[in-house]
Amino acid sequence: MHEFSIAVDIVDIATSSARKEAASVVKEIEIEVGQLSGxxxxxxxxxxxxxxxxxxxxxxxxxxxxxxxxxxCTSCGHEFDTDTLYTPCPACQALAPEIIQGRELRVKSLIVE
Ligand SMILES: [Zn+2]
Structure with a gap:
């Protein structure tokens, strides 16, 4: 499963940054997942x-x-919310907009002890 290898990566990233801070326990982890990250x-x-x-x-x-x-939108510059990568511009119907947010997949913060 795709998500399982992502989960393992997240744990690896979090573990190594917690070690850098000489922590022994991670109390909280915040993970940002973009709606368009798949x-x-x-x-x-x-x-x-x-x-x-x-x-x-x-x-x-x-x-x-x-x-x-x-x-x-790469034609008219209109910015809009979308839950797919291929939504046409609602203002001018142009295709292939530039995705400016929603592909994130990262560890945002950790609280360690
Ligand atoms: Zn447009």
Whole structure:
């Protein structure tokens, strides 16, 4: 499953940055997931639960933050909300907008101890 390898990566990233701060436990982790990142939220949440077992993140509170999709029309410059990569511009119907937000997939912050 795609989401499981993402979950493992997230745990790796969080573990190594917690180690850099000489922490032994991660209390909370915030993860930003863009609506257009192609990640299925429920699958990621489920995968994280398995991926944190036996790690510093085992007891961490997991906050998954959804970043809504936003696009800018390359013809008229109109900015609009979108939940797909291929939504035509609502103002001028031009195709292939530039995606300006919603592809994020990153560890936003950690609270360590
Ligand atoms: Zn347009």
């Amino acid at each position: 990640v299925v939220m429920e699958a990621l949440a489920f995968s994280l639960e398995a991926a944190v077992k036996g790690t510093m993140l085992e007891k961490a509170r997991r906050n998954l933050i959804i970043i809504p999709g936003k696009a800018r």
